[in-house]
Amino acid sequence: MTDRDTPETTDSAAARAFSAHDHEACAGEVLARAEAVSAARGARLTPVRRRALEILLEAHRAMGAYEVLDRLSAEGFGKQPPVAYRALDFLVEQGLAHRIARLNAFTACVHPGEAHSAAFLICRACHAVAEAEADPVRVALEAAAGAVGFQVERATVEALGLCPSCREAAAA
Amino acid sequence: MTDRDTPETTDSAAARAFSAHDHEACAGEVLARAEAVSAARGARLTPVRRRALEILLEAHRAMGAYEVLDRLSAEGFGKQPPVAYRALDFLVEQGLAHRIARLNAFTACVHPGEAHSAAFLICRACHAVAEAEADPVRVALEAAAGAVGFQVERATVEALGLCPSCREAAAA
DNA sequence: CCTCGCACGTTATAGAATAACATATCTTGA
């Protein structure tokens, strides 16, 4: 698998979170990418960190730090909060995971290594979290900010609502 | 003072947070509007709630619930967290204040009563918080969401960066 | 081999938010 191909992967990433798909393969690909990115960068994806990422990758949703901690400690890693927070902070710094401010929780990045400003779509019914393409959103935000002389460095864009399946279910 | 005039107030609201202005008058106007909106709606802006709003209106920044609580309790109101959280929750429900997810904090709405989707511009240096016009941002976000069948109900849009003054100071 | 840097683990504490219950006040209709 080469490095900078299959842009199709990126384009469909958001949609996949809301539809049935071979998630085992999905998670496997992301993990492989994350490893490649880490290696290329000299960042050490140690056992706890890697396991934390795998846990986040189990589903397209966000997990609280303590939820991750419970999983890690059940597998022989440390039992105290800093264990989880350090692993998660590493993943966020490396762009392998994102923090969802609204939820005080974390979710695996679905296309690590690619520069992207993300917007998160959070289903209030099934709690699925999708990472949508946010470049146009970012542009609009920077325009609004620029109009008052504000320089945007980091943006938090999170939408709460209904995913396609839950929307359909609600309509029924 | 009539109700639906001076659209100029709205337009300059975001900019004001980042520039010198007669803030006493600024806060007074917002408070008056908040009272009018509450009255029109039959919502009870009781003493604690009103005082909480006044405290938030003291500056264009966000305050944590416990910071508000300290101020309230020093003035004879209750000393326990629910006192602050309940007042703040009321203000948020009524659209008189907003919660800033990134900061776990609250800020007064600068144009209560007017329907608006807000984006917040948070200066990482002086901690000023401005409420910018976010309709174009909202449109872009809904487009991105719609592309994958997601229906946006509420959006959190927060930018971290430098306000004009701090940007200038940093460049020096 | 030494040691410096980094990761990992711990204990302890800080910070943010809510559950559950008691009391008071306001509203409303008999």
Add this chain to the structure above:
DNA sequence: TCAAGATATGTTATTCTATAACGTGCGAGG
């Protein structure tokens, strides 16, 4: 006017989230 219900305020206790501070082990470079 007064009883009943709804709303608001206050309390105690607990839960959830996050970080500070410190000690230990290990691997790379001298």
